[in-house]
Amino acid sequence: MTAxxxxxxxxxxxxxxxxxxxxxxxxxxxxxxxxxxxGNFYHHFKSKDDILDAVITRRIARTRDMLDAWQDQGDDPRQRILSFIRMLIANRAKIMAFGCPVGTLCSELAKLDHAAQGRAVDILGLFRDWLAGQFRELGAGARAEPLALHLLSWSQGVAVMASAYRDEAFIHSEVAGIENWLANLPELSPVP
Incomplete structure (x- = not known):
């Protein structure tokens, strides 16, 4: 098979x-x-799990590329975090139709008790670790990872509710709420 x-x-x-x-x-x-x-398909992929592995590998690579691009967008960690938050608006049509691609895959594989579930969760881990790094730059110290998990879970909840209700106004309202939360987090200031 060609590449x-x-x-x-x-x-x-x-x-x-x-x-x-x-x-x-x-x-x-x-x-x-x-x-x-x-028949040709089976020649290249022996099982659906082989395809799933390739899909997860692709999603990990694409997530890393996206996080790297956000990181390169400037010196302001708040602005970089806003890139993550505003992803909900940028992808709102697909999120309303199908949910978050990472969250839905992780949930489905967990329900199936599938061996690849841990690798899928690694994608969420990339977001968690990147967000924690941004919060550390803002001076969050030991609070960086809990804040990152809070923001990640908030965004996943927005995706679930947006998919359930198919309500674009809800997405915009929640993103504004997240932006307000970020702007008003106490005791955060950039590390010199």
Whole structure:
């Protein structure tokens, strides 16, 4: 298989897993979207778990790239945190339709007691660690990780509720609330 065919399979599987769920997506579904026969598909991926592993690897790489881009956007950790928060607005249509791609995958794999659930949670860990780093730069010290987890869980809750209610105004209201919370956090000032 060429690298581009493999990439296409993983991209399409990623979309199908997000929009329809890992368990509900079959080899035939992925093969049909990619435009290859099931036999050809099995030649390249022996199991759906192999595809899931490739999808998680792709999501980890894309998350790292996004976090690196946010990190490079400037010296102000509050502004970088706002990039994370505003992701809810930037992706609101997909979030309202399907939820958060990371949160939904982690939840589904946990329900299935799937061996890959820990790797999927690693994506949330990337966000947690990056946010904790931003809070440390703001002078949060030992509070950095709890603040990061609070913000991460708040954003996941917004994604769940936005998907349940399909209410764009709710997303905007919650993002404004998170921005206000961040602006008014006591005892945070940038570390010199």
């Amino acid at each position: 581009s065919t493999r990439t296409l399979i993983v991209e399409k599987a990623d979309t199908l897993f997000y929009e329809g769920g890992f368990e509900a997506t079959s080899f035939a579904d992925i093969a049909a979207v990619v435009g290859i026969s099931r």
